Amino acid sequence: MLVLHQVHKTFSTPQGELPVLNGIDLTLDQGESLALMGESGSGKSTLLHLAAGLDVPDQGHISIEGQRLSSLEEPARARLRRQHLGLVFQQFHLVPSLNVIDNLRLQARLAQREDAEWTAHLLARLGLAGREEYFPEQLSGGQQQRLAIGRALAVRPSLLLADEPTGNLDEQSADTVLALLLELVAETRCALLMVTHSARVAAPLNRLVRLHLGRLEDPRP
Amino acid sequence: MxxxxxxxxxxxxxxxxxxxxxxxxxxxxxxxxxxxxxxxxxxxxxxxxRANALFSAEVDQLTRRDGQSLTRDDYLTLRRAGLPVSPMLEGTLEIGEERLTLIGIDPLTLPNDNALGGNGDALTAFLTPPWQTQLAPETIDVLGLSRRQAPGATPTVDNNQRLPPLTLRPELPPNTLVMDIAAAAALLDSDNTLSQLVTAPGALTQPPDGYRLSRAATLASPExxxxxxxxxxxxxxxxxxxxxxxxxxxxxxxxxxxxxxxxxxxxxxxxxxxxxxxxxxxxxxxxxxxxxxxxxxxxxxxxxxxxxxxxxxxxxxxxxxxxxxxxxxxxxxxxxxxxxxxxxxxxxxxxxxxxxxxxxxxxxQSQAWRLGYQRQLKRMTQGGAVVAVIAVGLALWLSRLPSGQGVLVSFGFVAALLLGSALCLPPLINGVLRLLQRLLHRRPLAHWAVADIQLQLPRLSLAMMALLIALATNLGVSSMVGGFRLTFLDWLDQRLAAPLYINASPSTLTPMLDWLDAQPDVDETLPTARGSVDLLAEKNARGKETTRERIALFGITPAPTITNRWPLLDTQTGRSAAWSALSARSVFINEQMAVAKQLAPGDVVTLETPQGAMPFEIAAVYPDYGNPRQQILMPTDVLVQRFGGDIASIGLVVNESADRQALRQALADNFDVSPDALVDQQEIKRLATQIFERTFTITRALNGLTLGVAALALFATLLAQARERQRQLASLWALGVPRKTLTQLPLYQLGGLVLLTGVMAIPLGIAITWTLVAIINVAAFGWRLPLYLFPWDIFITLLTALGVALAAAALPSIQLWRSSPQAMLNKGVV
Known part of the structure; x- marks a missing residue:
């Protein structure tokens, strides 16, 4: 599903070159869920962005469903993203001009893969039924994040990438959102790569890797 | 704190x-x-x-009934009869390219205590050789002197004479020299002639025999x-x-x-x-x-x-x-x-x-904006409706006012029209966007683009309102100026029928006419004349009204060369009948007079002639662009013989083989006129067109600047929210919309919005043009213009506005293209 091979990434800063990723090798299979942990600034989000094709590595290659991202031009990467990937951000990134239902089906419609029945099912599962006409700012933080998860899953992606999806929520909301996320992932059988710094959030996932000094460490024996 | x-x-x-x-x-x-x-x-x-303070509009004036120029003998006769009149001599001095007005006065007899000449020693200096030249400080530049050098200086003018010593008088109008009448007569080489005889307002209850009296109140001041x-x-x-x-x-x-x-x-x-x-x-x-x-x-x-x-x-x-x-x-x-x-x-x-x-x-709770904006839209609609009702009320008021009145009401109407439309614009755009959102429901990106522009509307609406006002005004004023230009040039073509014109003093032109008629090269002479008359009464459909008002007279030669082309706005029974009537005992009046006095063909004006009051039927109304005064037109010979007018110019039709240079020289030799006295029709047209273009320089400049300001408003508004826009676009990018599409989206969004505003501005601009040409111009200048529209100019204006909008919209797109959307995602919050 997702393969990262010897991925390197360095950023230029006013203080000089800053290597963030030093030869990352990672594989994620369909239906598998992986927690990516690490301290702040360790490069977790960078790795997630590379996996999503939002950025390109300096060395190494990344493949999604057998397609090498480095061989794709930007429009093709964008197509891959809207058809096969689901993205969930810590800061939701909902579209404020669209109401709940339009936000929910936005990516599916962009990918021309809208499934009304699935959308309705998602809406109910997200606990947002009856709030279709609400706009994002009229929802609570937990509701906004559930909507963001729904939007990512509405396209039935093969890979879901989540960047600190509960980082902006209180503990109770975080638990609810996480439980829902995992249930829906299981329902769709998509692979999940989740960036988090919370061991509690990482615990229910199949695998856990830690990013330290630009390299991946598997903390479990 | x-x-x-x-x-x-x-x-x-x-x-x-x-x-x-x-x-x-x-x-x-x-x-x-x-x-x-x-x-x-x-x-x-x-x-x-300062001009008013001098005397022109503040005194009664005497002129001779027989139309002859005033002389010192007139002055002496009237003074000896005990009448408090004062002589004035007015002329022009040329200094290089500049022309200065020279006014000679007699401060001892001048009415109104205007303090010219001064008193005591100053008065003595003014009255006695070497006399004084009084002038405003800004006039000394024309004389090539500095302010320090000016007092007491005696600069030389073009005829090689020296001015009397200069004395600065800040209260004088610019480009005017005032001195004792004796010194002025010497400088102007005028032996016996006077320009005016003036008296204090109301000092004479009736004019002396053989003279006409023009009251100060009937002379319009420049103001x-x-x-x-x-x-x-x-x-x-x-x-x-x-x-x-x-x-x-x-x-x-x-x-x-x-x-x-x-x-x-x-x-x-x-x-x-x-x-x-x-x-x-x-x-x-x-x-x-x-x-x-x-x-x-x-x-x-x-x-x-x-x-x-x-x-x-x-x-x-x-x-x-x-x-x-x-x-x-x-x-x-x-x-x-x-x-x-x-x-x-x-x-x-x-x-x-x-x-x-x-x-x-x-x-x-800034997120309450959505509800707040809906309320604002409602208030805007209500406000727009109220202002629209006011505009309709003003339009009804205008329709009841006589033609030529209501400048302020007209401006009020235009302001209400602009404000009402501007207030209605955001609710209208909002409605159109809602409709589009419904129509584009199945096209997610277009749907998003419409929803997104609706979200931006609260911030954009003020800039769009400003753009609507500026575009409509620009279209309205441009159409008015363009229409006026066409009408004016056409009118000039019709009015200047003769290919050549001679301008000289009346005393030279009268004998010149006989000489010209005898020249084999001259096919036709078309003299014009000028004069003035007291209008005693006017009779129109509403009844008869008595008055006493000085009106300008203009004389033309009603030969086919003129009558075939001379423009007429309104006649009683057609052009040829009108010209036949003019040759009999009718007159034409200019549009300014028709508007001001509510007169039309068939109405009657009673004029004072040496034979007493005589009624004249109005046979036609003619356009007279550029003339601020009311005027009556009659055949030149009638004006000269019956109203004591002077020949003002002679239009000449010469045969094709005529040597114009030789004619010019012969005129100079025989009549001591400068070679410039013979002017080509094309030259007059060129000068008139030049003056016309300069007349609208400030209008065009302000008009263009206003549109520029509106464009800046739009640009600045977009600039201020550019950062936020990038975040929105970055979110879509993350969802898999290609960058190229994203960079094009803001262009379509804003381009569409500006086009919608521009399309709304077109009927509004036409309404403004109509108000300008049909109401404001008539009230302000006395002439009505046909309504012209210039589709190409409208297209170019819209295209310019669209260009500015696209340039402004391109900014977030370019930034998105050049920077990392990923970084923007990291900063973004909904």
Whole structure:
């Protein structure tokens, strides 16, 4: 599903070159869920962005469903993203001009893969039924994040990438959102790569890797 | 505490310098355009005041009934009869390219205590050789002297004579020299002739035998004549001020929106609402003072650039002399400052009101904007409806007013039309966008684009309103000027029927006519004449009205060369019948007179002739563009013989083989006229067209600048929210929309919005053109113009507006293209 091979990434800063990723090798299979942990600034989000094709590595290659991202031009990467990937951000990134239902089906419609029945099912599962006409700012933080998860899953992606999806929520909301996320992932059988710094959030996932000094460490024996 | 609060508030602009620039830009342009027009108006008014203070409009004047020029004998005869008349001699002196008006007076007999000449020793110096030349300080530039050298200097003029020693008199009008009549006669080489005999207003109850008396009240002063012109300028400047203040309001609103959290925090930290409001007020005043200072400085510079053209216009159109250097009295400075600060406070009143009223907990809830904006749209619709009702009321009022009246009501109507349309624009756009959202439901990206532009509407609406006003005014004024140009050139073609014209003094032209008729090369002579008459009564459909008013007379030769082309607006029974009637005992009147006196063909005017009062039927009304005065037209011979008019010029039709140069030389040899006296028709047209173009220089400049300001408003608004836009686009990018599509989206969004606004501006612009040509011009100048529309110009204006919009929209797109959307995603919040 997702393969990262010897991925390197360095950023230029006013203080000089800053290597963030030093030869990352990672594989994620369909239906598998992986927690990516690490301290702040360790490069977790960078790795997630590379996996999503939002950025390109300096060395190494990344493949999604057998397609090498480095061989794709930007429009093709964008197509891959809207058809096969689901993205969930810590800061939701909902579209404020669209109401709940339009936000929910936005990516599916962009990918021309809208499934009304699935959308309705998602809406109910997200606990947002009856709030279709609400706009994002009229929802609570937990509701906004559930909507963001729904939007990512509405396209039935093969890979879901989540960047600190509960980082902006209180503990109770975080638990609810996480439980829902995992249930829906299981329902769709998509692979999940989740960036988090919370061991509690990482615990229910199949695998856990830690990013330290630009390299991946598997903390479990 | 207030200073700490102020510093905290101002810190916002350190992080958002674009907003500060937008705010100051709005204030700057609003103040600059307003103050430049006011500087031009103040200078012109100063010139008029000084001209009035001289005497022209303040005295009764005597002329001879037989139409002959006044002489010293007339003066002596009248004085000996005990009448309090005073002689005046007026002429022109040329100094290089410049022309100065020379006025010779007799200060001892001059009425009105106007202090010219002075008293005591000064009076003696004025009256006795070597005499004195009194002039305004700004006139000394023309003489090539400095202010220090001027007093006592005796500069030489073009005829190699020396002026009497100069004395500065600031109260005199520019380009005017005043001296004792004896010194003026020597300089003008005038033995016995006088230009005027004047008396104090009302000093004579009736004119002496053989003379006509023109009362001061019937002589229009330059100020009265040019009132409408200055009103037009003020209206355009007011428009620019309003458009500039739109930018200010947009900037203040945006800054308020973004500082709500800060305001809530300050209130939570114990800052009273009053202190907070006062701090915002103080902030407004600081910006106002900076903006006004910038605006005043550039407004004065702009006025300096525009003044020469305005002065030329006023001089050629109204014969009103306006100085070429600015005069800025104290009330100009105070007025400009008060208007700018007042406008700023008006634009900022909403922000102040909001800051004073909002609850601490509600202050930060900026997400309430959606509901708030819906309420605002409702208020706008209601306001627009109220203003529309006012516009309809004013239109009804105008329809009941006689033609040629209601300049102020017309401006009120245009203002109501513009304001009403501007208020209705955001609700209308909102409605169109809602409809589009429904129609595009199945096209997600287009659906998003429409929904997104609807989200931006609260911030864009002010800029769109400003753009609508500026576009409509631009289209309206351009069509009026373009239509006027076409009409004027056509009229000029018809009016200048003869290929050559001779201009000289009446005493030269009269014998010249016989000589010309005897020349084999000359096929036809078409003399014109000028004179004036007392209008005693007018009879129209509403009845007869008696009056006594001096009216200008113009004489033409009704030969086929003229009658086949001379433009007529209205006749009783057709052109040929009108010309036949003119040759009998009818007259034509110009449009200005028809409008002012509500006269039409078939009506009758009673004129005073040497044989007594005589009625004349009006056979036709003719257009007379560029003439501010009412005029009666009759055959030249009738005017000369019956009304004592003078030959003013001779139109010549020469055969094809004629040697024009030889004719020019023969005229110079036989009649001692300069070779320039014979003017080609093309040359007259060229000069007239040049004057026409200069007349509208300031209108075009203000019009273009107003559109520029509106474009800046749009640009600045988009600039201020560019960062936020990038985040929105970055979110879509993350969802898999290609970058190329994303960079094109804002262009379609804003392009569509501006096109919608532009399409709305077209009917509004046509309505403004119609009001200008059919009502305001008639009331201001006395002539009505046909309504012309220029589709190509409309297209170009819309294209320009679209170009500006696309350039502004391209900014976030380019930034998105050049920067990392990933970085924007990291910063973004919904």
């Amino acid at each position: 207030i200073w700490r609060v102020l510093a905290t508030l101002l810190a916002h602009y350190r992080r958002h310098p674009g907003q500060l620039a937008m705010l100051l830009l709005g204030l700057w342009v609003a103040s600059a355009l307003w103050s430049s027009v006011q500087a031009v108006n103040a200078t012109a008014k100063d010139s008029y005041a 009265q004549l040019t009132d409408s012109f200055h009103l037009n300028l003020t209206a355009l400047a007011l428009l620019s001020l309003v458009v500039g203040l739109f930018i200010v309001q947009a900037a203040l609103g945006l800054a308020m929106e973004q500082r709500l959290t800060t305001l809530r925090t300050l209130r939570a930290l114990g800052v009273p609402a009053f202190t907070l409001t006062m701090a915002i007020l103080l902030e407004l005043l600081v910006f106002g003072l900076v903006g006004s200072a910038l605006g005043l400085a550039s407004g004065i510079w702009l006025a300096g650039q525009l003044l020469p053209d305005v002065a030329t216009t006023l001089s050629s159109l109204y014969q009103a002399d306006v100085q070429r250097s600015l005069v800025l009295p104290w009330h100009y400075w105070v007025g400009s400052l008060v208007i700018t600060l007042g406008g700023l406070l008006l634009a900022g009143s909403g922000v102040l009101w909001r800051a004073a009223r909002l609850e601490i907990l509600a202050l930060g």
